[in-house]
Amino acid sequence: MSKQLKEVKKILETAVAEARRAKNLEKLEKINKEIQRIDPNFIDKLKDSLISHKNVDNKNFREGDIVKVVGTASVGKVLKLDNDKAIVDVNGIKFETSIDKLEKAQIDALNFKDETGSLTVAKNKGVYEIDIRGMTVDEAEEVVERFIDNLISNNMNRGYIIHGKGTLKLAKGVRKILQLDPRIKNFRFAPPEEGGAGVTIVEIN
Structure with missing residues (x-):
């Protein structure tokens, strides 16, 4: 949501709160005039912005779309x-997510490969990694488990x-998920130069 939209939403919420506390029509009329002074069409704009931001229609996506x-670097x-x-x-790695957490991606043949069971090889680092930023813990659980499966099937003993x-x-x-997985030998936060507390290094048994 844009900064402007957040500001408009805040104004609207304040106006609604005042309206609820209002005891007479004069107060309500004053609130309405203040809204109109800020932007005569801002209610319509807010409605349109919220619809376009949150209610993404299935027509915008098709099976097979990249x-x-x-909020992440993950492309699929x-x-x-x-x-x-x-x-x-x-x-x-297959997972279910809300459509409003997806956006159309510009296909980059160098960064996206449609290969089942493949792992991401981070350029310039030569390591295997998965990016789950922006996901909920529930959404990340299956992704992490599949990532571990892929590490093992590809004979890799470490992943990020x-x-x-x-x-x-x-x-x-993520740490809780790893603690309960008997396949994990060790896990720890990465050193500062590799992402620190924003990255967990996993070692496989």
Whole structure:
């Protein structure tokens, strides 16, 4: 959501709160005039912006489309659409997510390969990694488990899970997932030069 839209939404919320506390029509009329003074058409603009931002119609996506998970560097293919949900394949790892967390991606043949079971090879680092930034813990669980499956099937003993820092809620969720997986030998945050607390390094038994 844009900064302008956030500001408009805040104004609207304040106006609604005042309206609820209002005891007479004069107060309500004053609130309405203030809204109109700011922008005569801002209610319509807000409605249109919210619709375009949140209510993404299935018509905008088709099975087979290459999409990007909003807020992450993950690019994948839409396998199935179901109302407001989509099943996406990111480097062979399939997971379900809300359509409003997806956006059309510009296909880059160097960075996207449609190969089931493949892993992402990070350029300039030569490491295997998965980017789950922007996902919820529930969404990330299946992705992380499939990532571990792929590490093992590709005879890799180490991988990098990029979850970002933020409140560390996702990082804690990832650590819990790894703690319960007997295939994991060890896991730790990456050193500062490799992402620090925003990246977890996983070692396979």
